[in-house]
Amino acid sequence: MRRYLIAGNWKMNKTNNEAVNLAKRIFSDSQGIEKVDIIICPPFTAIAPVYNVIKDSNIRLGAQNMFYENEGAYTGEISGEFLKSIGCEFVIIGHSERRKYFNETDVEVNKKVKKSMAFGLTPIVCVGETLEEREKGKTEEVVKREIVGALQGQTDMDKIIYAYEPIWAIGTGKTAHPEDANKIHKLIRDIIKTDFRIDETRILYGGSVKSSNAEALMSQPDIDGSLVGGASLDAKSFVEIIKAAANLS
Ligand code: 13P
Numbered sequence: 001m002r003r004y005l006i007a008g009n010w011k012m013n014k015t016n017n018e019a020v021n022l023a024k025r026i027f028s029d030s031q032g033i034e035k036v037d038i039i040i041c042p043p044f045t046a047i048a049p050v051y052n053v054i055k056d057s058n059i060r061l062g063a064q065n066m067f068y069e070n071e072g073a074y075t076g077e078i079s080g081e082f083l084k085s086i087g088c089e090f091v092i093i094g095h096s097e098r099r100k101y102f103n104e105t106d107v108e109v110n111k112k113v114k115k116s117m118a119f120g121l122t123p124i125v126c127v128g129e130t131l132e133e134r135e136k137g138k139t140e141e142v143v144k145r146e147i148v149g150a151l152q153g154q155t156d157m158d159k160i161i162y163a164y165e166p167i168w169a170i171g172t173g174k175t176a177h178p179e180d181a182n183k184i185h186k187l188i189r190d191i192i193k194t195d196f197r198i199d200e201t202r203i204l205y206g207g208s209v210k211s212s213n214a215e216a217l218m219s220q221p222d223i224d225g226s227l228v229g230g231a232s233l234d235a236k237s238f239v240e241i242i243k244a245a246a247n248l249s
Contacts, residue, residue: 002202004218004245005161005225007039007124008232009064009092009206010046019046023053025235034058035249036242037225039090039124040232044078051087062090062124065098068111080119091116092227093123094150096167106149113150117159124161124227125150126206127188131168139166140187147191157196162188162203163227169207171229178216178223181205185222211240218248 014022019042030038041062042050051061067077083091093116094109116123127146129139151157164184166176185203192198205217206227217223225245231237
């Protein structure tokens with residue numbers, strides 16, 4: 001039985017003070033919820049202070065990106081080792097905003113996935129189609145290309161977590177219809193099973209998830225949780241999504 005997982009991607013939001021306050025609220029409001037895995041992904045600068053808030057709780061920490069080299073002359077980059085050393089256990093890789101604004105390719109995503117695991121981090125690999133690709137009927141082709149690209153040559157793949165985030169649904173208030181989203185989740189699961197022989201994989205849905213639609217999405221058989229952007233910036237709405245998952249558990 002796959003456990004629900006709710007991850008908050010705070011993106012480029014929250015100063016350290018704000019991040020610490022948000023983490024404190026999430027911590028206090030989610031106490032007693034044991035059936036759901038909870039991850040928060042603050043910006044790099046806030047990871048260490050947030051770690052001090054949640055280190056004795058069941059909330060775990062993720063980063064939003066990392067570089068694929070160990071160390072060296074890569075100005076502005078952050079290594080997997082740095083993340084590990086400040087309490088991170090997870091790292092989001094290949095988010096569509098990184099692919100779009102920072103030109104990240106499937107090849108870089110693949111290297112980052114490999115390196116994250118070499119440092120003992122669990123990658124949350126993001127895939128999803130643009131509106132244009134969707135309208136051209138290319139959703140399945142794009143998702144397949146991104147999944148296969150991310151996984152090529154990987155070992156230890158059973159640890160990887162996936163997030164299907166249709167780009168047209170991110171930050172737009174539009175969500176995929178639960179059954180349509182489930183179809184893509186099932187496709188991802190089938191690719192991973194058939195091509196990579198991994199049976200139990202958690203696949204999160206992301207894109208305008210909020211408390212009002214979380215339950216409908218997560219009650220689909222292949223949706224194992226949510227990667228939440230905007231609604232994770234407010235403790236009340238984030239914890240409501242966690243509670244929706246707990247109620248379904
Ligand atoms: P929103 O929930 O704001 O649409 O963002 C989703 C997302 O990109 C999470 O990684």
